[in-house]
Amino acid sequence: xxxxxxxxxxxxxxxxxxxxxxxxxxxxxxxxxxxxxxxxxxxxxxxxxxxxxxxxxxxxxxxxxxxxxxxxxxxxxxxxxxxxxxxxxxxxxxxxxxxxxxxxxxxxxxxxxxxxxxxxxxxxx
Amino acid sequence: xxxxxxxxxxxxxxxxxxxxxxxxxxxxxxxxxxxxxxxxxxxxxxxxxxxxxxxxxxxxxxxxxxxxxxxxxxxxxxxxxxxxxxxxxxxxxxxxxxxxxxxxxxxxxxxxxxxxxxxxxxxxxxxxxxxxxxxxxxxxxxxxxxxxxxxxxxxxxxxxxxxxxxxxxxxxxxxxxxxxxxxxxxxxxxxxxxxxxxxxxxxxxxxxxxxxxxxxxxxxxxxxxxxxxxxxxxxxxxxxxxxxxxxxxxxxxxxxxxxxxxxxxxxxxxxxxxxxxxxxxxxxxxxxxxxxxxxxxxxxxxxxxxxxxxxxxxxxxxxxxxxxxxxxxxxxxxxxxxxxxxxxxxxxxxxxxxxxxxxxxxxxxxxxx
Numbered sequence: 001x002x003x004x005x006x007x008x009x010x011x012x013x014x015x016x017x018x019x020x021x022x023x024x025x026x027x028x029x030x031x032x033x034x035x036x037x038x039x040x041x042x043x044x045x046x047x048x049x050x051x052x053x054x055x056x057x058x059x060x061x062x063x064x065x066x067x068x069x070x071x072x073x074x075x076x077x078x079x080x081x082x083x084x085x086x087x088x089x090x091x092x093x094x095x096x097x098x099x100x101x102x103x104x105x106x107x108x109x110x111x112x113x114x115x116x117x118x119x120x121x122x123x124x125x
Numbered sequence: 126x127x128x129x130x131x132x133x134x135x136x137x138x139x140x141x142x143x144x145x146x147x148x149x150x151x152x153x154x155x156x157x158x159x160x161x162x163x164x165x166x167x168x169x170x171x172x173x174x175x176x177x178x179x180x181x182x183x184x185x186x187x188x189x190x191x192x193x194x195x196x197x198x199x200x201x202x203x204x205x206x207x208x209x210x211x212x213x214x215x216x217x218x219x220x221x222x223x224x225x226x227x228x229x230x231x232x233x234x235x236x237x238x239x240x241x242x243x244x245x246x247x248x249x250x251x252x253x254x255x256x257x258x259x260x261x262x263x264x265x266x267x268x269x270x271x272x273x274x275x276x277x278x279x280x281x282x283x284x285x286x287x288x289x290x291x292x293x294x295x296x297x298x299x300x301x302x303x304x305x306x307x308x309x310x311x312x313x314x315x316x317x318x319x320x321x322x323x324x325x326x327x328x329x330x331x332x333x334x335x336x337x338x339x340x341x342x343x344x345x346x347x348x349x350x351x352x353x354x355x356x357x358x359x360x361x362x363x364x365x366x367x368x369x370x371x372x373x374x375x376x377x378x379x380x381x382x383x384x385x386x387x388x389x390x391x392x393x394x395x396x397x398x399x400x401x402x403x404x405x406x407x408x409x410x411x412x413x414x415x416x417x418x419x420x421x422x423x424x425x426x427x428x429x430x431x432x433x434x435x436x437x438x439x440x441x442x443x444x445x446x447x448x449x450x451x452x453x454x455x456x457x458x459x460x461x462x463x464x465x466x467x468x469x470x471x472x473x474x475x476x477x478x479x480x481x482x483x484x485x486x487x488x489x490x491x492x493x494x
Contacts, residue, residue: 036357037165039447040424042476058476060424062164062446063357091163 001124002029004095008111009120012069015095018111023103025071027059029094030124035061038090041083041100043068049075052110056101059090068100072110078102136181137273137332138339145353152356153246155182160355167358168449171323175279175346176354179339182245184269185329186252189238192261197231197239200258202381202398204391208233213300213318216389217381218243218251219398223405224377225384227251228369230318232302240314244371245269258397273335275328277342278354278362282325285346290315294326308341310334320359322366322488361446364455367416367487373427374414374443374457380405383459384414385487412440413465416487417473419454423480425473431458434472434479439464442473450490460484 007015013031017024032038043057050056050070057068057079080099083089090098105111115123133151143149147158158179161167170176188197197205203216212233218226227247232240243251248269259265277286283294292305292315302316307328314329330338343351360370369375369384380398381390382405392403419425425445430438445456456473464471467486472479 036160037163039165040422042423060447062168062361062449063159065424065426 001033002095003117003121005117007095008071008114008116010069010071010114011123012071013124014069014071016071016111016114018105018108021105021108022077023072023074023105023111024099025101025103026094026099027068027090028120028124031066032091032094032098035059035064035066037062038087041080041087041090043076043079043101045076045101046079047076049073059100070103071114072103073106074103075106076101077104134182136179137335138179138181141336141339142179142353147353147355153182153244155245157182158353158355160357161353164355164357164361165449167352167354168361170350170352171279171321171354171358171362172450173280174350175277175281175285175325176352176358177339177342177346178276178278178354178356178359179273180276180327180359181273181332181335183274184243184245184248184251184267185272185274186241186243186255187238187264187266187268188241188255189264189266190262191237192263193237193239195261196255196259196263197241198394199397200226200255201229201231202386202391202396202402203231203389204394205231205233205239206394210235211302213302213316214389215300217375217386218254219381219396219402220254220377221397221401222378223380223398223401225371225375225379225381225386226254226377228371228375228386232314232316234304246372271332273330273332273338275330275339275342276319276321276325277328277346278319278321278325279323281346281349281351285349285351286326286342288345289341297326308338310338313338320368321362322368322490323362360444361449364444364446364457365448365450365488365490367457367489369414369457370444379414379459382406383410383412410462412459412461414443414457414459415465415484416455416457416489417471417482417484418451418489419456419473420481420483422453423473423475423478424454425456425458425475425480425482430474431460431482432472432474432479433464434470434481436479438474439471445473448489454480454482455489457487
């Protein structure tokens with residue numbers, strides 16, 4: 001299980017990386033491994049202003065469906081369109097090609113409150 | 126932790142599966158391998174080559190004696206009197222209300238010896254029900270804890286297994302069986318059955334021989350790309366064939382007629398639920414289990430509402446997935462009778478959205494796919 005130290009994490013098994021006030025968000029290596037083969041990423045919230053913990057989409061594996069929870073409040077700017085054809089990128093490269101959304105973060109300070117790699121590892125270890 | 130979780134049983138090769146990297150999960154009261162590597166890869170391995178499921182959780186009851194057939198006829202819907210030696214029949218056990226206690230395989234070894242293979246989650250219920258109906262003193266033995274069961278499934282199964290036995294595997298036709306030496310172990314029940322539609326065998330062996338047989342299967346299957354397959358792929362494989370899963374598609378409150386199992390419900394013989402099912406047939410069914418495919422990209426899941434497309438609920442999904450072979454959403458569910466014909470337009474309510482779907486004939490996947 002890989003856990004890049006540069007990322008922030010949530011107890012819902014999402015990761016977030018911040019560039020200015022734009023966050024890139026996906027699910028963790030642990031999450032993809034638990035879910036198994038991802039066959040569909042269903043996100044219809046582009047343009048929506050959502051609060052932290054709200055559902056911004058769902059990820060469907062062969063056997064299970066899981067809601068995706070927003071780590072911090074913000075506006076969904078973009079969804080990773082490549083996942084339409086290659087949802088398995090979430091399995092093979094969860095922190096890279098498997099990214100799910102770009103979010104304009106309402107309050108950058110909210111990101112500081114998320115888990116760091118060590119705290120997340122303790123949670124799933 | 127619930128009481129059920131603390132009493133989960135293990136199958137004989139539990140440690141081997143863990144060492145093979147299986148994700149183990151409680152299923153039907155047993156800790157079972159759900160996935161070794163990838164559900165999709167395991168699915169395609171069975172469709173295209175050969176894979177092995179350890180389904181040792183399944184239950185096995187031997188019914189013997191001069192009244193064995195009587196008892197089987199009374200508790201099951203299919204006509205077991207039509208069986209000859211080493212022939213197998215798919216059947217249902219019904220309760221007094223016409224619901225399905227379990228679906229099962231009935232093997233005949235002789236006129237006075239039969240084997241019933243039942244679902245793991247129903248072993249205790251079935252055993253009690255059969256004993257309760259055993260009014261003529263048939264001899265019953267529950268061998269569920271003594272036997273292991275490996276389903277070797279896929280188009281390469283015959284080639285892979287043939288070196289392990291002198292029995293001519295290509296001569297064992299579908300739903301027949303032989304008892305022969307396999308991998309040096311005498312008395313293995315080699316059954317041309319399965320739950321995948323991919324062809325192959327189910328091998329019943331004593332627990333003491335399980336490891337030796339498993340290892341021999343894998344040694345023989347290596348040239349054919351044999352892999353261990355988890356219950357995740359088992360579910361997508363059976364759903365592509367439209368096979369019912371007990372607890373999802375059929376239950377104590379669904380009748381065999383509603384479930385499309387009229388073909389194993391024979392009114393030409395007596396059985397406990399015959400009057401109620403005959404009455405149901407005469408009155409006409411109000412709902413039916415159907416297969417459907419989604420016409421837009423989405424995945425149906427069990428318990429999602431089925432609607433008429435205008436938001437009126439007409440049923441509920443009992444099984445659903447994205448077919449690994451077909452690449453689109455497929456499922457089964459009960460719908461009101463007027464929406465049950467193939468070609469009917471229905472919708473599946475998925476996260477508040479009406480996703481258009483069409484009732485289709487089963488199986489979803491045929492050899493031509």
